[in-house]
Amino acid sequence: MPTAAHPDATALTDEELRSLDAHWRAANYLAAGQIYLMANPLLTEALRPEHIKPRLLGHWGTSPGLNLVYTHLNRVIKARGLDALCVWGPGHGGPAVLAGSWLEGSYSATYPDVTRDAAGMARLFRQFSFPGGVPSHVAPETPGSIHEGGELGYSLAHAYGAAFDNPALLVTCVIGDGEAETGPLAASWHSNKFLDPVHDGAVLPILHLNGYKIANPAVLSRLPEPELDALLRGYGHDPLYVTGDDPDTVHRALAAAFDEALDTIALVQRSAREDGAPERVRRPLIVLRTPKGWTGPAEVDGVPVEGTWRAHQVPLATVRENPDHLRQLEQWLRSYRPDELFDADGRPVAEVLACVPEGSRRLGASPHANGGLLTRALPLPSLDDFAVPVDKPGTTLHEPTRVLGDFLARVMDDTRVRRDFRLVGPDETASNRLQAVIDSGGKAWQAGVLPVDEHLDRHGRVMEILSEHLCQGWLEGYLLTGRHGLFSCYEAFVHIVDSMVNQHIKWLKTARELPWRAPVPSLNYLLTSHVWRQDHNGFSHQDPGFVDHVLNKSPAVVRVYLPPDANTLVSVTDHVLRSRDYVNVVVAGKQPCFDWLTMDEARVHCARGAGIWDWAGTENGGEPDVVLACAGDVPTQEVLAAAQLVRRHLPGLAVRVVNVVDMTRLMPHEEHPHGMTDFEYDGLFTPDKPVIFAYHGYPWLVHRLAYRRAGHPHLHVRGYKESGTTTTPFDMVVRNDLDRYRLVMDVIDHVPGLAVRAAPVRQVMADARARHHAWIREHGTDLPEVAEWSWNA
Numbered sequence: 001m002p003t004a005a006h007p008d009a010t011a012l013t014d015e016e017l018r019s020l021d022a023h024w025r026a027a028n029y030l031a032a033g034q035i036y037l038m039a040n041p042l043l044t045e046a047l048r049p050e051h052i053k054p055r056l057l058g059h060w061g062t063s064p065g066l067n068l069v070y071t072h073l074n075r076v077i078k079a080r081g082l083d084a085l086c087v088w089g090p091g092h093g094g095p096a097v098l099a100g101s102w103l104e105g106s107y108s109a110t111y112p113d114v115t116r117d118a119a120g121m122a123r124l125f126r127q128f129s130f131p132g133g134v135p136s137h138v139a140p141e142t143p144g145s146i147h148e149g150g151e152l153g154y155s156l157a158h159a160y161g162a163a164f165d166n167p168a169l170l171v172t173c174v175i176g177d178g179e180a181e182t183g184p185l186a187a188s189w190h191s192n193k194f195l196d197p198v199h200d201g202a203v204l205p206i207l208h209l210n211g212y213k214i215a216n217p218a219v220l221s222r223l224p225e226p227e228l229d230a231l232l233r234g235y236g237h238d239p240l241y242v243t244g245d246d247p248d249t250v251h252r253a254l255a256a257a258f259d260e261a262l263d264t265i266a267l268v269q270r271s272a273r274e275d276g277a278p279e280r281v282r283r284p285l286i287v288l289r290t291p292k293g294w295t296g297p298a299e300v301d302g303v304p305v306e307g308t309w310r311a312h313q314v315p316l317a318t319v320r321e322n323p324d325h326l327r328q329l330e331q332w333l334r335s336y337r338p339d340e341l342f343d344a345d346g347r348p349v350a351e352v353l354a355c356v357p358e359g360s361r362r363l364g365a366s367p368h369a370n371g372g373l374l375t376r377a378l379p380l381p382s383l384d385d386f387a388v389p390v391d392k393p394g395t396t397l398h399e400p401t402r403v404l405g406d407f408l409a410r411v412m413d414d415t416r417v418r419r420d421f422r423l424v425g426p427d428e429t430a431s432n433r434l435q436a437v438i439d440s441g442g443k444a445w446q447a448g449v450l451p452v453d454e455h456l457d458r459h460g461r462v463m464e465i466l467s468e469h470l471c472q473g474w475l476e477g478y479l480l481t482g483r484h485g486l487f488s489c490y491e492a493f494v495h496i497v498d499s500m501v502n503q504h505i506k507w508l509k510t511a512r513e514l515p516w517r518a519p520v521p522s523l524n525y526l527l528t529s530h531v532w533r534q535d536h537n538g539f540s541h542q543d544p545g546f547v548d549h550v551l552n553k554s555p556a557v558v559r560v561y562l563p564p565d566a567n568t569l570v571s572v573t574d575h576v577l578r579s580r581d582y583v584n585v586v587v588a589g590k591q592p593c594f595d596w597l598t599m600d601e602a603r604v605h606c607a608r609g610a611g612i613w614d615w616a617g618t619e620n621g622g623e624p625d626v627v628l629a630c631a632g633d634v635p636t637q638e639v640l641a642a643a644q645l646v647r648r649h650l651p652g653l654a655v656r657v658v659n660v661v662d663m664t665r666l667m668p669h670e671e672h673p674h675g676m677t678d679f680e681y682d683g684l685f686t687p688d689k690p691v692i693f694a695y696h697g698y699p700w701l702v703h704r705l706a707y708r709r710a711g712h713p714h715l716h717v718r719g720y721k722e723s724g725t726t727t728t729p730f731d732m733v734v735r736n737d738l739d740r741y742r743l744v745m746d747v748i749d750h751v752p753g754l755a756v757r758a759a760p761v762r763q764v765m766a767d768a769r770a771r772h773h774a775w776i777r778e779h780g781t782d783l784p785e786v787a788e789w790s791w792n793a
Contacts, residue, residue: 012255019354020071020251022341023103026352027067028295029336030099030121034128035060035314036329041121042346043338047330049320056319057129058136059092061312062176064294065208066096068254069174070363071355074104076258078357082170085162085368085481087147089155089185090176090208092137095128101143103348104356106364110143110516118346140510140517143364146371146480151503153182154473159203160191161477162368165419165461169201169368170265177209177218184469184500189235191470192283193447196459197272199419202265205237205285210292212309221289228287237285238264245291245307257286278458280446297332300325371482372518378421378484378577379414381407387599388566393615394640394791397592400633401528402433403566404573404588408486409436411577412461422478424463424471425488432488432528433590438462468496475523476504484521484577491527491587492534492543501550501583508581509554519580526573526586531697531720532634532732533591542724542732544697547663550585551701555672560585560663562696564636565595567602568661575606587696589633591729594791596636609662609674610684616643616657616791624656626751627685628743631660632696635719638733639694641789642743649744649761653751658684666705678710687711690750694738695719716746730782734772741765741772 012020033041035058040051066088077084088097101107102124105116114120114127127133134141137149147158159173179185195203209221220228225241232239240257244250261284271277293311298304305315316325316332341352360367367373386407388398408423415421423429423437430438442457443464449456463474468489475485504523511517527546534541550558559582563569569588576584596613597605605611617624628646630639636659646655660666667675676684685691687710695702699719706712723735733739744765748758768783775783 012252016075016355017248017251019351020075020255021247022349022351023074023353023355024067024071024247024251025336026103026341026348027070027096027099028064029333029338029341030102030124031063031067031095032060032296032333033121033125034058034095034098036319037125038130039122041125042118042342043330043333047326049326052319052326053130054320055129056314056317058095059313060095060296060315061210061212061292062090062093062208063096064296065210065288065290066090066093066174067099068250068290069172069206069208069288070096070100072254072258073172073363074357075255075355076262077361077363078355080262081361083168083361083366083368084170084172084363085146085366086144086363087155087159087162087171087173088138088145088149089147089152089174089179091150091152091179093149094135094137094139094142097138097142097145098124098128098134101362101364103352104362104364106143106362109365116347121342121346140507140514144362144366144369146369146477148503148507151500152176152179153184154469154476154500155179156185156188156203156205157191157470157473158477158480159205160188160195161474162481163195163201163203164422164474164478165199165483166201166368166481167199170204170262171201172204172206174206174208177207177211177221178213180207180220181218184467184473187467187470188473189237190465191474192236193280194444194463194465195446196444197269199459202269203283204261204265207232207285207287209287209289210294211307212292212312214312215309217309232285232287233282236280236282238282239285239287241287241289243289245294250290254286254288260284261286295335297328300328368481370516370518371480372520372580374482375518375521375580376418376420378411380574380577381410381414383570383574383599383603385410386570388595390567390595390598392791393596394594396595398566398595399433399590400563400566400569400588400593401526401590402436404526404569405434405436407570407573408434409440412437412441419461420483422461422463422475422483422485423488424475424485426468426471426493427464427466428490428529429462429464429488432490432526434488468493469500472497472500476500479521479523482520486524486526486577488526488528490541491530491546492541494525494527494546495543495549498546498549502553505550505553505557505583508557508583512556512581522576522579522582522584524576524584524586526588528588528590530587530589531724532632533589533729534724538726539724542720544587544720547585547587547697548701550583551663551705553583555664555667557581558583558585558664559674560587561606561661562587562632562663563606563661564630564633564659565593565597565602567595567597567599568606571599571602571606572661587632593633594637605659606661609665610658610660610676612684613657613659616640618647618653618655620654622654624686624689625654626747627656627658627689627691628747629658629660629685629691629693630695631663631693634733635694635696635738638738638740638743640791641740642747644791645740645744645765646747649764650747650754650758653747663705666702668708681706681709682711685709685711689714690747691715692743692746692750693717694743714750716750718743718746728776728780728782730772730786731776734769739769741768
């Protein structure tokens with residue numbers, strides 16, 4: 001049967017009850033005031049239309065419940081001396097969280113012009129959802145937040161990410177019943193199978209069931225309670241239920257639920273840390289049922305509002321025009337008795353603040369919600385320790401991600417005590433050749449273990465679950481609270497988190513503009529098992545478009561790297577792990593790849609971002625006739641093979657080979673900090689010579705990045721064009737016209753004067769492509785001249 005939290009289960013005194021209710025009423029008043037008022041904040045005179053905002057924006061429905069949680073969190077934080085963080089999941093709950101932080105003083109500490117008095121209250125009200133003000137949802141501008149209130153579905157994953165390797169932290173997470181219907185949130189309940197009670201903090205989910213979303217009932221709120229209870233217990237929780245619409249009863253019940261939940265958490269942690277208890281036990285969860293829009297207007301224009309979907313946004317919509325609505329708004333606001341809650345100067349009275357903690361224990365002042373304050377630089381090893389020897393370019397092969405795995409394993413080893421580095425991925429770490437990291441860090445796991453299992457570790461820091469959403473959410477919460485990490489994923493399936501990375505990029509862009517937010521470690525993607533070497537999985541696993549998606553976002557935040565070999569991959573990874581406030585996308589293969597650059601050369605080339613490979617070209621100090629450019633490991637190999645064919649068949653042609661590691665270098669300097677000036681770009685690619693560019697992804701991206709360049713009319717890009725299947729590795733590039741033979745044909749087609757003179761050479765290249773098609777259908781393998789190719793120029 002469901003467990004109810006009864007009012008008599010706590011020793012809440014009448015004085016504590018009055019203080020909690022006063023704080024809650026004050027927060028409700030401030031939340032409603034933010035939605036409606038632009039003047040007369042303390043109602044010192046009768047409300048008039050000019051006191052009301054001309055555009056009423058915001059969401060009232062969720063605010064009373066969030067205010068209730070904020071109030072009761074204050075009590076337990078202060079009483080128990082807790083370090084706590086709250087992730088506010090319901091969309092557009094900004095009025096409540098802003099109200100709580102203003103009452104506790106953390107908002108005024110962050111924004112000194114919004115003082116904790118009548119003048120500051122007026123500013124708080126006016127700025128909300130107002131031009132030049134603050135958003136209606138919990139946002140980077142909100143002190144104490146690590147979560148964008150509009151991104152429904154990710155709150156619980158963020159909460160667990162914040163708790164990992166934070167043993168003294170309590171992370172509460174309010175989950176709206178609409179949010180609870182999303183796929184990412186449904187998967188997030190399984191995060192408790194990864195929470196280590198020894199090294200991690202605690203997560204206390206609070207499922208707030210107020211019954212409705214924007215216009216429809218919420219699914220979980222309509223489940224019979226035994227069915228809901230069975231669901232939550234099946235997820236591994238012990239639910240505590242708080243239900244009602246009488247404030248005194250709900251206050252007592254919620255206080256009891258918090259006390260019981262926190263006592264249970266303390267017992268679980270003590271048993272694991274002091275007694276070594278190995279068993280995973282059920283974790284507490286609070287189910288809070290209160291009416292949507294509680295304490296607001298019960299009816300408007302003869303239809304019910306409180307407790308219905310009509311309370312979701314603005315219950316009284318025509319206050320300026322409708323005298324009855326204006327009168328009803330004033331009655332509503334005065335029902336909180338603001339004259340009892342604020343003194344004549346607009347400051348909260350002592351009773352309102354009696355439950356509020358002090359200093360950094362205030363929810364709006366937690367350093368964990370401004371994680372850059374807690375960030376320590378990673379102890380990264382010397383790159384020389386992992387350098388692949390390269391005596392001559394293109395003669396030896398290594399699996400780049402396997403080499404990187406050794407580098408990351410050292411990072412994992414060197415953070416074994418401080419525990420501030422994690423690797424996440426959807427069950428692909430070993431597949432992506434990063435096995436060494438597992439050997440070092442172990443795979444986090446708190447569920448059952450069988451004798452056949454390998455590397456499962458209750459204290460592990462490699463996190464694998466077949467949900468890209470959870471991997472992303474965990475890592476975001478981990479990074480935003482000041483730690484470091486890497487997300488390894490198959491290139492085609494990282495698109496699952498497109499919306500999540502959108503929100504994270506927006507968060508970082510805004511946070512960078514706030515002087516009080518300290519820079520946090522970057523979100524780093526390693527995309528491997530990529531489009532050109534998914535020949536065995538086929539078309540479904542072939543999609544290089546995540547780079548296009550990311551490069552549409554804020555130039556201040558996004559970076560994209562395509563290292564062509566093992567040494568450049570290690571160098572790039574060293575760079576991105578040192579960076580702050582970026583989203584870095586690194587694309588590299590896991591299959592054997594030629595080694596082109598020594599580690600010293602790789603450092604210089606990666607720092608430059610794009611450069612000429614003199615040893616591969618035939619300029620000999622002169623001006624090139626054609627530029628062969630490449631970005632990505634497979635395109636680089638094909639360009640160098642094409643350059644070798646040009647040497648052999650067109651020995652008088654001056655060829656320049658350019659390799660691009662940092663894709664944002666192609667952008668104009670005015671549009672991206674890494675972008676080249678026109679002078680730099682023309683010096684590298686020339687303003688008037690044909691450029692044959694072999695690119696890892698969709699070719700139109702290169703055109704988009706370089707469209708303003710003088711040489712753009714001479715730019716011809718080859719890349720992936722949605723032609724894939726289960727086939728041989730070389731056939732993948734042939735199918736998409738990225739192969740060496742096609743590139744030589746492009747040189748002949750675009751260098752003036754070659755079309756006639758080199759027609760026999762072009763025919764040889766076309767014949768080679770035809771021979772390839774016949775060969776693979778007979779032998780099932782690539783042509784020997786391709787499979788056995790190396791750089792022998």
